[in-house]
Amino acid sequence: xxxxxxxxxxxxxxxxxxxxxxxxxxxxxxxxxxxxxxxxxxxxxxxxxxxxxxxxxxxxxxxxxxxxxxxxxxxxxxxxxxxxxxxxxxxxxxxxxxxxxxxxxxxxxxxxxxxxxxxxxxxxxxxxxxxxxxxxxxxx
Amino acid sequence: xxxxxxxxxxxxxxxxxxxxxxxxxxxxxxxxxxxxxxxxxxxxxxxxxxxxxxxxxxxxxxxxxxxxxxxxxxxxxxxxxxxxxxxxxxxxxxxxxxxxxxxxxxxxxxxxxxxxxxxxxxxxxxxxxxxxxxxxxxxxxxxxxxxxxxxxxxxxxxxxxxxxxxxxxxxxxxxxxxxxxxxxxxxxxxxxxxxxxxxxxxxxxxxxxxxxxxxxxxxxxx
Numbered sequence: 559x560x561x562x563x564x565x566x567x568x569x570x571x572x573x574x575x576x577x578x579x580x581x582x583x584x585x586x587x588x589x590x591x592x593x594x595x596x597x598x599x600x601x602x603x604x605x606x607x608x609x610x611x612x613x614x615x616x617x618x619x620x621x622x623x624x625x626x627x628x629x630x631x632x633x634x635x636x637x638x639x640x641x642x643x644x645x646x647x648x649x650x651x652x653x654x655x656x657x658x659x660x661x662x663x664x665x666x667x668x669x670x671x672x673x674x675x676x677x678x679x680x681x682x683x684x685x686x687x688x689x690x691x692x693x694x695x696x697x698x
Numbered sequence: 699x700x701x702x703x704x705x706x707x708x709x710x711x712x713x714x715x716x717x718x719x720x721x722x723x724x725x726x727x728x729x730x731x732x733x734x735x736x737x738x739x740x741x742x743x744x745x746x747x748x749x750x751x752x753x754x755x756x757x758x759x760x761x762x763x764x765x766x767x768x769x770x771x772x773x774x775x776x777x778x779x780x781x782x783x784x785x786x787x788x789x790x791x792x793x794x795x796x797x798x799x800x801x802x803x804x805x806x807x808x809x810x811x812x813x814x815x816x817x818x819x820x821x822x823x824x825x826x827x828x829x830x831x832x833x834x835x836x837x838x839x840x841x842x843x844x845x846x847x848x849x850x851x852x853x854x855x856x857x858x859x860x861x862x863x864x865x866x867x868x869x870x871x872x873x874x875x876x877x878x879x880x881x882x883x884x885x886x887x888x889x890x891x892x893x894x895x896x897x898x899x900x901x902x903x904x905x906x907x908x909x910x911x912x913x914x915x916x917x918x919x920x
Contacts, residue, residue, distance in 0.1 A: 608738055611745040615752075650742065653707040654750035693749045 563593035565685050566694075568613035569678060571624040572602040574632055575666065577673035578624070586678055594678065602626070603636025607647040610661050614651065619691040620660045621647075622681050624674065627666040637665055659688060699728035699819070700792040701826045702735060702812035707746060710788065713809045714747070717786040718757065722747070722811070723777075723799065724764030725791040732826050735790030735812050737764040743790065743811060760788075768795025774802045781806060834904030834911065840892050842883035847900065849876035855897040 567590075571578055583596050595617065599605060602625035613621040623644060625637035641663055648658035662684065664677045672680075704710075714720050722744040730736025744762040751758040763780065767773045768791030777787075777799070786807040789796040793814040800808040816828040831848045837855075838845055847853050851869035858877030861868035865878045884890045905911075 606738060608741045608745060611742055611749070615745050615749050650707070650746050651749075654746050655753060656749070692753045 563590060563682055563686075565619035565682075565688055565690065566593055566595070566617060567678075567681060567685065568595050568597065568610070568618035568621040569624065569681065570597040570599055570602070570605055570609065570622070571674060572626045572631075572636070573598045573600055574626045574630075575624050575674060575677075576627070576671040577675070582674045586675060589675075590678070590682075593682075601631070601633050601636040602640035603631070603633055603638075605640050605643055607643050607650065610644070610647045611650065614656070614660060614691065614693060617694070619688060619694065620662070620681075620685040622662045622664065622685075624664045624677050624681075625666070627668040627671055630668050641665070656691070656693070657688060659685065660691065699731055699817070700794070701732045701815045701818050701828075702729050702792050703815060704734055704739070704743065704790075704812055705810070707743075707750065710743070710809075710811050711747065711750060714758075714786060714788055717784075717807070719759045719784045720747075720761070720786050720788050721777075721780070721784040722760060722762040722788045723768065723790060724762065725768040725789075725795050726764055726766045727769075729790060729792055729795075729812060730764075731820060733824070735792075735795075740764050740790050743788075747788075768792075769798045771798065771802060774799055777803065832905065833900065833902070835901060837897070840895070840897070841880045842887075842889065842892075844876050844879045844883060846876050846880065849873075849879075855900065 583598065586594060586596060602623055605623055610621040623640050625640050628637065631637045644661055644663040647661045651661060652658050662681065664681060666672050666677065722740050724737050724740030725735050726737065733739060740762050744760050748760050751760065765773045765776050768789060781803055784806065786809055787799060788809050788811050789799055790811045791799065792812065793810070796808055796810045817830040817832055818826050818828040821827045829848050830845060833847060846855055846857060850857060851867050851873065852859055854877065858875065862875035862878055865875055867873040867875045884892060
């Protein structure tokens with residue numbers, strides 16, 4: 559059953575985040591259909607602002623990253639770096655007049671880990687108030 | 699290395715506004731090291747500018763390219779193959795890079811996307827610090843490898859001023875006192891006697907006042 563969302567989400571996620579394997583990825587794609595584009599990455603520290611910007615430029619209304627839980631990064635500080643890069647990207651899109659909420663990050667808790675599916679649902683909830691991206695609007 | 703920071707996007711947009719086809723040109727040397735004008739930063743800026751143009755329904759084409767060094771003609775010449783496609787170049791090089799590109803292509807407007815800051819060193823991840831003024835008469839031997847002109851807030855050649863506290867500058871307590879560093883280092887290798895000399899005021903004519911400086915090396919020429 560494909561759940562139609564108003565906004566298209568580019569979702570980058572750490573492959574070490576809880577319940578974020580191939581089966582979960584396929585299930586998410588099935589659930590959200592064309593509303594979601596998933597980008598598994600070996601560590602959220604690999605994420606660069608340009609990845610988020612390109613997603614917004616080319617197809618997404620919002621671009622988010624899900625990291626592994628705080629204190630559980632297998633590369634020690636990947637999720638810390640991802641946070642800073644998300645902040646940097648937010649400041650860039652603010653400069654051009656886009657809402658900073660179009661870029662975001664979800665960092666799970668080690669004590670209460672959430673699955674990819676749960677976090678994706680929360681993100682769709684978070685971005686539900688956003689209008690379709692004015693960048694994409696011009697393509698349509 | 700030469701450090702720089704990106705200009706505000708609004709300022710850049712204003713400068714490129716008259717042009718329809720713009721090449722954002724990165725530089726893979728100093729400004730890549732200080733994360734302001736390398737390949738990544740060029741891609742980020744070009745993407746942001748394209749999005750801004752789309753939002754304002756402007757018919758602009760912004761492409762991107764990065765060459766190894768904008769300040770060396772042998773690299774700039776790579777633009778020969780593509781330059782005809784563009785109305786303007788948005789350079790993410792330092793001031794020297796912008797001018798080298800402009801010199802080679804006098805018919806094309808070259809717009810600076812960065813503010814060039816200083817000659818410095820990478821002190822840590824995301825931290826660059828000024829360390830050389832390019833005075834043309836290096837005195838680092840006498841000062842144990844610490845330049846009082848670049849690193850002492852008062853630019854004292856005959857320091858210390860006596861105002862530092864716990865090794866920090868009284869002008870800016872975040873800055874290590876250059877003279878504390880000089881004395882510590884000279885003491886470390888038993889050369890404090892170098893400070894018995896009185897250093898006369900700097901001869902700034904070697905830095906400026908006679909137009910742009912140049913270095914001519916016949917052994918390097920054809």
